[in-house]
Amino acid sequence: MAAASDKARFFLEQSVPELKEYERKGIFSADEITSIARKRSDFEHKINARGSTATDYARYAEFEINVEALRRKRVKRLGVKTTTHGGKRRIFFVFDRGTRKHPGDVDLWLQAIEFARKEKAYKKLQQIFASVLRLHPRKSDLWIYAAEFAMDENGDMTEARSYMQRGLRFCKSSKPMWLEYGRLEMSYIAKLQARREILGIAGSEARRATESAEEDENVLQLPKLTAMDVNPDVEGEEIDKAALQTLDSTPAMSGAIPIAIFDAAMAHFQDPAFALDFFGMVTEYDNLPACRRIAEHVESGLMKDYGQDWHSQICHIRLPVVSVPADSPAFVPAFREVLKRLKTAREKIQDPGFVPSARSCLQGLLELPDLDPAIQTVGDAVLASLQIS
Structure with missing residues (x-):
């Protein structure tokens, strides 16, 4: 118990200069400083004692997030020069200690991820994803979350595909994983289409590419896709990222990758219910030229088998x-x-x-x-x- 108290006292002493600065600059009153110090003391003693839970760390982090939010509001209102102490660092420190002590608690990891994403701490977020995916490789939701982040926040489709392909090595039997991989590719086609429309090049050229693809499926003007691109069970660790990157060109609009994903998934599941879900996902993008072709491919395969x-x-x-x-x-x-x-x-x-x-x-x-x-x-x-x- 003495060791726990010593650790708590050590961490509390580190925050003293920060609290003194807050009081000196009028950001918090003396009573508020006392209240913050007392709450921190309670949390530190609780998490350093035997039997502490992931919930204790989550509540501690939530308290620090609220303190930091209030500090920012007052700094802005008072026009005080930004303090030298990083509130974000303190919060991440709480999360780091919590996830080290309770690495199996996915909810705590997700709370840390949400905070990092909200704060746009992308470097830290990459570190968190690397750690949690190493510890929980069979949690398909985490791989999907990481891929969505790479696509939506970083705009890095190569990284997003990498997350999906690595995830499917561990979660090949996860239907949501395959479905979300298809959705990721459809979203990427939508982004390409929007970019082309903004640049004014989405007219006859795109239509000709789609019509050509529909006329002869064996003469697609696409970079050759390897089995690894859609089926991560293939031997070899190297993912052909270069081939996927070049799909930014016009032929990507034909929807070859979503079709390949669907075929690989159906070869594994042989499940019409999954195919219907995939069909429904594809039709959410029915404003895309490729949507019709992909939907026809799904339907024809289902009606045949x-x-x-x-x-x-x-x-x-x-x-x-x-x-x-x-x-x-x-x-x-x-x-x-x-x-x-x-x-x-x-x-x-x-x-x-x-x-x-x-x-x-x-x-x-x-x-x-x-x-x-x-x-x-x-x-x-x-x-x-x-x-x-």
Whole structure:
């Protein structure tokens, strides 16, 4: 117990100059300084004693985060020169001590990650990711989180792919991991498309590239993809990042990588339910030229191998209106084809899961903006006839 008290006293003494400066500059009153010191003393004695938990560290970090937020507000309001003591360093120090003592507590790691991300402490965040992924390589959510950070915050698609591919070595049986890998690639295509539109080069050239890809799948003008790019079980540690980086060019818009991801995942899972989830994810990007081609690939594979499964039929029903704007003339015949396929599927599919999913699919179409009133009327009538038993 004496050792715990000595450690607590040592850490508390380190914060004395900081507290004195706060009082001297009028950032905190004497009573507030006393209250902060008392709370820190309580936390330090608690975490240095036997039986301390990850929750104790989390609460300590939360307290320090609140103190730092209040300090910043007062510094800004009072116009005081920034203090030399780093509030962030103190908070990260609490997290570091906590994660070293309780490395198995993922929630504490996530709290540290969220704080680092909020503070834009990217170098520290990289260190945290490296540590937590080394300790918890089979937590697929952590790999997904790291990939999203690399893509959204750093804008580094190569790093994001690296996280996904390394994660799939450990979490190959994680369906969400494969699904999010596909989503990552679709988001990247969307970013490329937006960039091209801003630069004014997203017109006929992009359409020609997509049309060419649709005409002959064996003559894709794409850098050659290795098996490692989509299937991390392949031998060898070296990831062909260079090939993936070059996909920033126009041919990337054809959607070759999401298709390869889907094929690799289906080879492993052979699960129509996963394919339907992948199809739904792809159609969230139906404004992209590549969306239609990817959706057709998913649907054709399902109908070929699992044609009698209701998940396949839902994809088959939904396909005609993929990437067809609701206010375009082409939507009317496409919607007519949807209803035709729905009628055919109802006659041969007896699985109880089909009708609820079909209703959900049709309901989603009827909620599209700019939908023609006549289509709405017909759709409502069909929807009413789809009774859930």
